[in-house]
Amino acid sequence: MNISVVGTGYVGLVTGVCLSEIGHRVTCIDIDEAKVEKMNNGISPIYEPGLSELMTKNIEKDRLFFTTDHANGFYNADAVYIAVGTPEKEDGSADMKFVKQVAIDIAIDVSKDTVVVTKSTVPVGTNDKIKEVIQANLVNNVRIDVVSNPEFLKEGSAIEDSFNGDRIVLGSDSEYAANLIEEVNKGFGVPIYKTDIRSAEMIKYASNAFLATKISFINEIANICDRVNANVEDVAKGMGMDKRIGDKFLKAGIGYGGSCFPKDTKALIQIAGNVEYDFELLKGVVKVNQKQQALLLDKLNERFDSLEGKRIAVLGLAFKPNTDDMREAASIVITNNLIEQGAEVFGYDPIATDNAKTLLSDKMVYEGSVEAAVEGSDATLIITEWDEIKHVNLEVFRSMKYPLVIDGRNCFSLDKMKEVGIEYHSVGRPTDMKKKDYIL
Ligand SMILES: NC(=O)c1ccc[n+]([C@@H]2O[C@H](COP(=O)([O-])OP(=O)(O)OC[C@H]3O[C@@H](n4cnc5c(N)ncnc54)[C@H](O)[C@@H]3O)[C@@H](O)[C@H]2O)c1
Numbered sequence: 001m002n003i004s005v006v007g008t009g010y011v012g013l014v015t016g017v018c019l020s021e022i023g024h025r026v027t028c029i030d031i032d033e034a035k036v037e038k039m040n041n042g043i044s045p046i047y048e049p050g051l052s053e054l055m056t057k058n059i060e061k062d063r064l065f066f067t068t069d070h071a072n073g074f075y076n077a078d079a080v081y082i083a084v085g086t087p088e089k090e091d092g093s094a095d096m097k098f099v100k101q102v103a104i105d106i107a108i109d110v111s112k113d114t115v116v117v118t119k120s121t122v123p124v125g126t127n128d129k130i131k132e133v134i135q136a137n138l139v140n141n142v143r144i145d146v147v148s149n150p151e152f153l154k155e156g157s158a159i160e161d162s163f164n165g166d167r168i169v170l171g172s173d174s175e176y177a178a179n180l181i182e183e184v185n186k187g188f189g190v191p192i193y194k195t196d197i198r199s200a201e202m203i204k205y206a207s208n209a210f211l212a213t214k215i216s217f218i219n220e221i222a223n224i225c226d227r228v229n230a231n232v233e234d235v236a237k238g239m240g241m242d243k244r245i246g247d248k249f250l251k252a253g254i255g256y257g258g259s260c261f262p263k264d265t266k267a268l269i270q271i272a273g274n275v276e277y278d279f280e281l282l283k284g285v286v287k288v289n290q291k292q293q294a295l296l297l298d299k300l301n302e303r304f305d306s307l308e309g310k311r312i313a314v315l316g317l318a319f320k321p322n323t324d325d326m327r328e329a330a331s332i333v334i335t336n337n338l339i340e341q342g343a344e345v346f347g348y349d350p351i352a353t354d355n356a357k358t359l360l361s362d363k364m365v366y367e368g369s370v371e372a373a374v375e376g377s378d379a380t381l382i383i384t385e386w387d388e389i390k391h392v393n394l395e396v397f398r399s400m401k402y403p404l405v406i407d408g409r410n411c412f413s414l415d416k417m418k419e420v421g422i423e424y425h426s427v428g429r430p431t432d433m434k435k436k437d438y439i440l
């Protein structure tokens with residue numbers, strides 16, 4: 001089929017590339033000229049494992065195109081996918097300005113019967129509004145149906161998730177449109193769940209809120225483990241063996257970041273508030289996450305009287321491994337605070353440094369390797385569990401002024417760190433060693 005995808009961010013580009021991989025003719029549209037020029041030259045504007053290769057392959061097969069021109073991009077489209085951003089507004093609600101603009105673009109430029117498919121995460125009721133806006137501005141005499149098709153991919157494994165997802169959710173009030181989009185997705189071989197529009201929209205928010213709840217829950221348990229000398233990794237393993245609980249998303253650390261959980265939890269609180277419902281549990285989840293992001297700072301401040309003039313190495317800046325995405329990364333809160341306290345901060349990330357430079361303080365120093373960041377530092381903080389960081393030769397920490405590692409992602413074995421003689425603090429795992437016990 002002929003498909004247009006509007007927005008070529010993490011969701012739009014992955015969607016467009018994967019739809020072309022299963023045989024559709026896909027045109028991706030973006031208003032960002034620099035991005036479109038890059039993509040037309042076969043370069044992916046984002047880092048996502050496997051994306052560049054699939055992109056090049058499908059451009060060469062003549063079934064993947066990029067343009068800034070909506071009319072050209074919509075030409076002959078059987079379906080138009082909306083994949084633009086829905087960022088957080090100041091009050092926590094989702095900003096629909098990009099989605100609204102796309103609805104108007106569709107109304108003006110679509111020239112044949114089309115199914116509009118919303119991939120963006122949008123508040124309950126938005127797809128009905130999208131249809132209203134399109135109908136109110138429609139230039140040509142064409143039929144428009146709407147399908148809510150929320151996206152569940154994770155950054156860093158987006159391609160893998162697209163072909164091996166747990167489900168594809170399609171919400172529509174038109175049987176014809178739902179069946180057409182079911183047909184479009186058949187090539188993914190992922191189970192398809194059809195429902196009404198509002199339930200589909202709610203499935204997305206409820207799923208993200210539930211996953212965020214699991215993370216905040218295990219982080220609270222970790223904080224208690226810290227105080228009672230239990231090991232949260234063993235606790236999570238033992239809990240996860242119960243199939244009703246499941247073993248996923250129980251990794252304790254310094255909280256969730258990224259472009260989705262932080263904004264979607266707040267948006268759901270607003271969605272509930274709009275119908276006078278106080279979502280108390282989710283408010284707690286958000287509060288716990290804010291507290292958790294400061295955990296490494298608390299541990300560091302307990303350890304030093306003052307951070308003034310201290311050299312602190314920060315390993316990992318992206319919000320999670322295998323992505324260059326810095327949105328809502330814990331590194332933002334942590335490095336800003338360190339710099340405010342007068343520390344000199346030396347950061348290293350294998351991929352996200354360019355994006356970090358646009359977001360972090362200009363007092364940050366960026367190094368090209370773990371070794372360079374760590375050397376001569378008073379403390380090393382681990383923020384993102386990149387493989388390169390998890391598998392670093394532990395001897396590297398001996399090049400610090402004093403080998404003190406505070407790990408927000410539980411990357412290293414407690415026994416190994418003790419054996420090598422590194423003062424090591426992690427999240428929810430017992431540390432029985434005092435400073436004097438460490439080999440210098
Ligand atoms: N990032 C994720 O992992 C993820 C996963 C699932 C769902 N989502 C949801 O998907 C949506 C998109 O997220 P993202 O991270 O891909 O966003 P993004 O910010 O990375 O990309 C959005 C793109 O849309 C383009 N755009 C804006 N207005 C446009 C217009 N009128 N016409 C054409 N292009 C336009 C922007 O230039 C940008 O390239 C959001 O609602 C998000 O919540 C994101």
Ligand SMILES: O=c1ccn([C@@H]2O[C@H](COP(=O)(O)OP(=O)(O)O[C@H]3O[C@H](CO)[C@@H](O)[C@H](O)[C@H]3O)[C@@H](O)[C@H]2O)c(=O)[nH]1
Pocket residue numbers: 121151152153154155156208211215248249250251252253254255256257258259260261264319320
């Ligand atoms: O056990 C865990 C799992 C994750 N995280 C953190 O949670 C955040 C989000 O991680 P992840 O969910 O893997 O990445 P995202 O790309 O943000 O994906 C989430 O958000 C997307 C956007 O809505 C959804 O599509 C995905 O299904 C959902 O997992 C990151 O900061 C992780 O470090 C933890 O702290 N502990």
